[in-house]
Amino acid sequence: MQQHKRPPAALLFIFGGSGDLNHRKLSPALFNLFIDNWMPEKFGIVGIGRRPYTTEGYHTHLMDGIRQFSRRKEEQNGKWNDFSQHVSYLQMNAEVEEEYQKIAEIVKQKEAEFGEHPNVIFYMAVAPQLVPDIAQKLGSLNICHDTKCTRIVVEKPFGHDLESAKELNNLLSSLFNEEQIYRIDHYLGKETVQNILALRFANALFEPIWNRNYIDHIQITAAETVGAEGRGDYYERSGALRDMVQNHILQLMCMIAMEAPVSFEANEIRNKKVDVLNAIRRYSNDEVHAHAVRGQYSGGWMKGQQVPGYRQEKSVSPDSPIDTFAAVKFYIDNWRWQDVPFYVRTGKRMHEKSTIINIQFKPAPSYAFPSEAADTWRPNRLTISIQPEMDIRLRFQAKRPGQSMTLNPVDMIFNYKDAYDGDEPEAYETLLLDVMEGNQTLFMRSDQVEAAWKIIMPILETWESRSPVDFPNYAPDSWGPEDAEALIARDGKNWVTLPQPHKD
Ligand SMILES: NC(=O)C1=CN([C@@H]2O[C@H](COP(=O)(O)OP(=O)(O)OC[C@H]3O[C@@H](n4cnc5c(N)ncnc54)[C@H](OP(=O)(O)O)[C@@H]3O)[C@@H](O)[C@H]2O)C=CC1
Numbered sequence: 365m366q367q368h369k370r371p372p373a374a375l376l377f378i379f380g381g382s383g384d385l386n387h388r389k390l391s392p393a394l395f396n397l398f399i400d401n402w403m404p405e406k407f408g409i410v411g412i413g414r415r416p417y418t419t420e421g422y423h424t425h426l427m428d429g430i431r432q433f434s435r436r437k438e439e440q441n442g443k444w445n446d447f448s449q450h451v452s453y454l455q456m457n458a459e460v461e462e463e464y465q466k467i468a469e470i471v472k473q474k475e476a477e478f479g480e481h482p483n484v485i486f487y488m489a490v491a492p493q494l495v496p497d498i499a500q501k502l503g504s505l506n507i508c509h510d511t512k513c514t515r516i517v518v519e520k521p522f523g524h525d526l527e528s529a530k531e532l533n534n535l536l537s538s539l540f541n542e543e544q545i546y547r548i549d550h551y552l553g554k555e556t557v558q559n560i561l562a563l564r565f566a567n568a569l570f571e572p573i574w575n576r577n578y579i580d581h582i583q584i585t586a587a588e589t590v591g592a593e594g595r596g597d598y599y600e601r602s603g604a605l606r607d608m609v610q611n612h613i614l615q616l617m618c619m620i621a622m623e624a625p626v627s628f629e630a631n632e633i634r635n636k637k638v639d640v641l642n643a644i645r646r647y648s649n650d651e652v653h654a655h656a657v658r659g660q661y662s663g664g665w666m667k668g669q670q671v672p673g674y675r676q677e678k679s680v681s682p683d684s685p686i687d688t689f690a691a692v693k694f695y696i697d698n699w700r701w702q703d704v705p706f707y708v709r710t711g712k713r714m715h716e717k718s719t720i721i722n723i724q725f726k727p728a729p730s731y732a733f734p735s736e737a738a739d740t741w742r743p744n745r746l747t748i749s750i751q752p753e754m755d756i757r758l759r760f761q762a763k764r765p766g767q768s769m770t771l772n773p774v775d776m777i778f779n780y781k782d783a784y785d786g787d788e789p790e791a792y793e794t795l796l797l798d799v800m801e802g803n804q805t806l807f808m809r810s811d812q813v814e815a816a817w818k819i820i821m822p823i824l825e826t827w828e829s830r831s832p833v834d835f836p837n838y839a840p841d842s843w844g845p846e847d848a849e850a851l852i853a854r855d856g857k858n859w860v861t862l863p864q865p866h867k868d
């Protein structure tokens with residue numbers, strides 16, 4: 365068994381304990397932490413919802429999620445029985461103030477059982493519109509005011525726009541200290557995303573070329589094959605730009621573009637990231653059209669299966685103007701990145717599930733080789749595959765064996781599966797452990813969230829003020845609308861998909 369320092373005693377209340385996020389992500393993550401001996405010696409987990417569950421029924425529901433969605437499918441030799449002793453269900457309506465006394469009683473009871481005051485963590489796995497109300501009601505319980513060991517975890521989306529994000533920040537800061545607020549962006553918990561910091565700041569190799577002098581442009585693609593997946597209710601109030609760009613993709617941009625931190629202290633990393641967000645160019649409403657493209661999928665065929673269009677999905681309006689695809693060309697106006705375009709795109713029902721970052725370097729300044737020696741003179745590319753492939757590829761030009769001087773690009777590959785055992789923790793495992801340990805490095809600070817909204821707002825406002833005339837405008841199993849190809853082709857570049865070994 366691995367030996368390491370485990371977090372102090374914790375009592376975790378999951379609002380939305382009967383919901384999808386807990387079923388698919390949170391409970392499997394907590395169980396994996398337990399199997400790996402990372403859960404505190406003394407801990408309790410209380411799922412909260414209005415649905416009635418017996419303790420046994422709740423355990424069966426959670427076990428079902430673990431079987432379906434955990435990276436570990438097995439019951440792990442009776443570990444589940446040990447784990448489930450710590451898990452209970454509290455049926456309560458979170459909109460009713462009096463019900464919160466039940467929480468205060470559980471805290472007291474656990475304090476007595478543990479013989480110490482545990483860190484009390486409130487996880488908001490509920491629809492965003494419920495969060496302010498719940499936070500306010502929790503604020504009326506004494507446990508929030510008198511101790512730093514009370515923490516609140518807020519899921520994305522954090523607000524619906526800049527104004528509502530500010531309101532939520534103001535409300536939370538009137539009830540909690542910033543050190544108690546954990547704004548989750550689950551991309552930051554992914555191993556491959558955290559590794560960007562290691563790649564950039566634990567190697568001297570890349571820093572000298574990591575700037576406008578050597579980098580031609582950067583691309584970030586976060587493509588999904590799934591559609592709205594029964595989340596039409598939520599997605600109709602969101603869309604791809606809000607759902608993926610405002611948070612995950614801008615965070616990836618920060619990881620790629622930030623300056624070197626002087627320490628890994630949470631606020632130092634967050635300061636460096638917010639500098640990037642503050643330097644991203646805000647477009648005027650007139651500039652939006654030239655820099656941003658939206659799309660919505662039609663019905664059609666996906667890997668041999670017929671799939672509905674977005675407008676035919678459950679809880680979606682038949683003339684919905686919501687974007688299920690967004691592509692934006694960003695600029696970061698600072699010394700390192702001036703004039704280097706960052707092309708980002710994300711969409712549902714796309715050809716493959718793949719999140720990749722491509723750093724395209726400029727060509728060599730001159731070539732002594734005959735022009736027919738190569739089919740590309742821009743071979744140098746660093747590709748960071750975030751998921752589902754987990755690798756880093758450095759592409760460079762090589763001489764093809766033979767009597768003539770023929771060049772073709774080859775890849776030097778670091779692959780997680782080959783280098784490690786391929787059993788990396790899921791993002792939510794890392795993030796939940798960080799909350800229990802009180803480490804906020806991978807969580808968003810209030811100013812980061814607001815800075816991200818400021819970038820997105822002009823695009824949202826422009827899109828919302830003009831209904832798209834041509835929706836749906838892309839077929840399932842494609843790479844999105846033609847306009848997205850044009851966005852990058854206008855600059856003489858093209859989107860790069862998962863790199864394939866070079867063949868003639
Ligand atoms: N699902 C996912 O993969 C992801 C979700 N998120 C975010 O997580 C949050 C939750 O999403 P998800 O789990 O999908 O949503 P669900 O609709 O599946 O779950 C909502 C939960 O809220 C509970 N709830 C609603 N009203 C009340 C109430 N008045 N009192 C007590 N409980 C209540 C429901 O319980 P009951 O019905 O029993 O009352 C249910 O457990 C959202 O903010 C979402 O954006 C973020 C990333 C991924």
Ligand SMILES: O=C1O[C@H](COP(=O)(O)O)[C@@H](O)[C@H](O)[C@H]1O
Nearest residue numbers: 520550586588590607608719751
């Ligand atoms: O936050 C969200 O992320 C998922 C994609 O997450 P991933 O880890 O599978 O890349 C997306 O499907 C969802 O719409 C969004 O809310």
